């Protein structure tokens with residue numbers, strides 16, 4: 001192993017929207033793009049819980065979630081020179097790569113029956129069933145949950161089925177038995193409300 | 203929002219949630235290229251969507267870190283957009299090198315090619331062929347230059363098709379229409395009997411075969427196929443006498459539609 005862990009417990013930063021973390025990740029991506037493996041190790045330590053947790057939430061199977069996370073990190077490493085800070089935060093860029101891979105995995109691998117079971121498991125909201133010891137992460141999680149609570153129920157349903165469940169907007173429309181246009185609107189309005197509640201700069 | 207139908211702009215939320223099909227996403231990305239208000243909106247909605255990873259954060263097992271760091275140590279980051287893979291043989295950082303040293307570095311570099319290729323394949327195939335970087339380190343044989351293979355499998359339009367090989371093993375073809383090239387990857391194919399070779403064929407839409415090279419020896423192999431992918435609709439492999447045949451003389455053990 002060329003790079004040793006920085007600490008026995010990888011540090012988890014305070015939150016996805018923290019300015020310090022955001023700047024740190026941008027700098028680490030820049031160094032990674034020049035082949036700096038130590039920088040990438042730090043990048044990993046700062047993001048692994050989010051990356052793994054998101055993959056796990058969408059894919060569900062632990063072994064497959066690990067594969068998705070590993071593939072995503074490899075892609076992040078390879079694409080690191082192509083991150084463009086003017087188009088969003090480093091964390092959002094990374095999590096987009098993770099999310100797309102996770103969604104591809106469940107959409108390609110799955111029978112209709114398995115999808116129905118997944119729907120039953122997703123239910124009408126996230127389970128928040130994950131224990132994370134980091135107090136700061138818990139605080140950030142609580143903030144996001146409160147922000148989610150500001151959505152209407154139908155908005156939250158559409159947003160979480162898509163993001164956590166990996167369903168397309170057409171599938172969400174079928175599952176909820178509402179017109180496609182309604183689903184599109186719920187997704188957009190729901191995300192706008194989430195964004196405003198989180199204080200993301202528009 | 204001055205161009206397009208209102209309907210198009212309304213897809214920003216679904217797009218930011220990765221809830222569009224690939225075709226729909228591509229169409230929306232074309233719209234994004236011309237619509238600044240949607241670009242701004244998608245950027246902010248992506249940030250909001252990404253925050254949804256916070257409540258489900260879950261520390262991974264330690265082996266994931268080991269696997270990730272082992273993986274990246276074998277693969278070079280891509281150059282910024284506009285660069286090419288062709289500079290991969292350029293020295294990285296060292297500008298003057300003694301011949302011995304250079305040869306040594308080339309020798310050390312060779313295995314990394316196998317892994318780079320397989321890593322790209324793992325990304326493309328979603329793990330269908332080469333399920334992990336560890337596995338990829340066991341790729342036995344790569345013919346032609348690694349750069350050739352790397353260029354093909356990392357082409358933006360590269361697609362992967364896989365099939366079982368009759369008699370054992372699996373094979374995959376990664377093809378790029380824009381390059382007109384393809385790579386054949388095998389895993390677990392039986393060795394050709396003494397005096398025989400596995401010959402690869404491009405099979406045209408009209409069924410006419412043209413030789414595209416040979417499967418290298420080894421448990422896991424990758425080879426950049428010779429000739430132009432052109433209008434080939436499939437890639438096939440047959441057992442032929444050593445040296446190869448002009449036309450296939452046996453039934454294909456695998457035919458992969460590309």
Ligand SMILES: [Zn+2]
Nearest residue numbers: 211237239240
């Ligand atoms: Zn627009």
